[in-house]
Amino acid sequence: MRPASSPLPPSSSLPPLRTLDSLTGDRIFDAIRNLSRIYCPLSFHLEEPHSKKPVDEPLVDSGYTSGSEDDKGDALTALRADGFERSFAERWLTGFLARAAELSCLTSDDARERAVEDASCVLESFYTNSAEDEQKQEELAHYVREFTFDVSIPGRGQGKEINFRVNDGLAGQNPEEPDDVGLQSWGASVVISNIMCAEPDRFGFSRGALGPSPRIIDLGAGTGLVSLVLAQLLPQLGISDSTVIATDYHPAVLENLRANVAANSCLSSPGRLEVAALDWSAPTHEAPLDKPADVLLATDVVYAAEHSVWLRDCATGLLAPEGIFWLIATVRDTGRFDGVSDTVVPAFAAEDRPVAGDGRRLTILNEERLEKRNGIGRGDESGYKLFRIGWA
Ligand SMILES: C[S@@+](CC[C@H](N)C(=O)[O-])C[C@H]1O[C@@H](n2cnc3c(N)ncnc32)[C@H](O)[C@@H]1O
Structure with a gap:
């Protein structure tokens, strides 16, 4: 993961409206994305965060909050509050929407529809957010984390970030x-x-191995x-x-998960x-499961x-006959989680583990150790075990 760059002021970053048709579709999506980062922090349905942390939580360092992230949040808040930048953005979005139907750089109906939807999304936020919403968004913007990953496509080199x-x-x-x-x-x-x-082949993420759907x-x-x-990687690999x-x-986790998925459906071209x-x-195995x-x-x-056994039994009911279960267990050598990652191997080797209709059972096919990386993860994490699990 690379550190995400800060959003740029609209007045110095938006391309002039008259040049739109000479740009690439990607450049237009980047411009709208930049506006969205400033003016549309995620829609939050969560309760306000409580200020106190529970005393027994084994919080070491989360590795996620740093001075520079805080500075970024402050810069973003200032940018969002800047009236000149806001009206510049508003004029640009209105002009873009007026021209969108004729822009040949948006090469498909789908791309045009998405660009219009994304731009409208940002424009609407100027009119629909009450002062209270704005304040809440500013407070909660500190809990928004941006991720950026470089993609490498086998045989073709660098993909779309x-x-x-x-x-x-x-x-x-x-x-x-x-x-x-x-x-x-x-x-x-x-x-x-x-x-x-970086290495999608390592997981068998290719159209040849997984098919188109x-x-x-x-x-x-x-x-x-x-x-x-x-959801963003697989389409780039031809899937x-x-x-x-x-x-x-967990209900609160599910609610946040839904908000995260909804907030990101707007600005990319993800798979389903x-x-x-x-x-x-x-x-349970109700749709979509x-x-x-x-x-x-x-x-x-x-x-x-109990987690390893629960996961094993749950996976037994979900995995296709040729499917692979990638299980990544975090190794914690101190505190109350010490040794918990050692429960995976015995769970998937137990003689009494469930058997599928064809007589096979979920079995560890390969185990690999991944190193902890600088600045990522909490202080009590010493590394990760990557298990490749399949039917045998
Ligand atoms: C340590 S978090 C990891 C979350 C995420 N996979 C990640 O790596 O950032 C563990 C996740 O497992 C979920 N979880 C715990 N017990 C579960 C259960 N019985 N069924 C489904 N999910 C569970 C938690 O709600 C939480 O989201």
């Missing part, structure tokens, strides 16, 4: 919700997203980071009709991305003794 924002860092703020850990993106999801984008389920998706990455389903069981409730301890998954993914989901 993946970029999105999520409501993040809200875990552990509400003493009444001790289990809301999924309101934060964890180190494992950032590390694995980096690798998936694979189903992928993210278990314990939290903020939805990995799902959001996949044009993918469905990614981000799941979780859905959200569904799924509890590993009592899985009624069809087998070609890929299951789960990052930092083993942090209690």
Whole structure:
């Protein structure tokens, strides 16, 4: 992941309206995206964050808040409040919408529709947000985290950068919700997203291996980071009709997950991305979880003794006959999570584990250690175990 650059002032970054047709469609989408970053922080349906952290939460360093992030938030707030910049942006958006139907640089109806929708989205926010909404957005903008990943496409080199924002860092703020850990993106999801984008072949993410319309389920998706990455990565790999389903069981986490997915559906060209409730301890197979998954993914989901067995049994009911389950367990060598990642191997080797109709059982096919990366993840994380699990 690269640090995200700060949004630029509209007056110095928007291309003149008269030059629009000489630009590329990407340049136009970048301009609208920049405006959205300034004026449309995510739509929040969460309660206000509580200021106190629970005392027994083993908070080491989250690795996510830094002085520079705070500075960025302040700069963004100032930019959003600048009346000159706002009316400049408003005039540009109005002019863009008036010309959009004739712009040949928007090469397909789909691209034109999306650009108009995205621009309208930002313009509408100028008229619909009350002063109270604005203030709330400013406060909560500090909980918006931006992610940027470089993509490398096998045989073709650099792909289109993946970029999105999520409501993040809200875990552990509400003493009444001790289990809301999924309101934060964890180190494992950032590390694995980096690798998936840099080396998609390593996960078999290619049209040849997965076909044009694979189903992928993210278990314990939290903020939805990995799902959001996949929804943007797979189309770049020629997998044009993918469905990614981000799941979780915790009501507040699901609500935030839905908000993150909705907020990012506007500004990219992602594959299909859905959200569904799924509890590993009592899985149901209602739509959209009624069809087998070609890929299951789960990052930092083993942090209690029973999790490995729940995940194994849940995955047994979800994974397609040729499917692969990528399980990333975070290794914590200190505190109350010490040794929990060691529960994965025995769970998937147990003689009494469930058997599929064809007699095969979920089995670890490969285990690899991933190093902790500087500045990513909490201080108690010492690395990650990447398990490749399939039927054997
Ligand atoms: C440490 S967080 C990791 C979140 C996300 N995968 C990431 O890496 O950022 C663990 C996630 O598992 C979810 N979870 C815990 N128990 C679960 C269960 N029984 N069923 C489904 N999800 C569960 C939590 O709500 C949380 O979102």
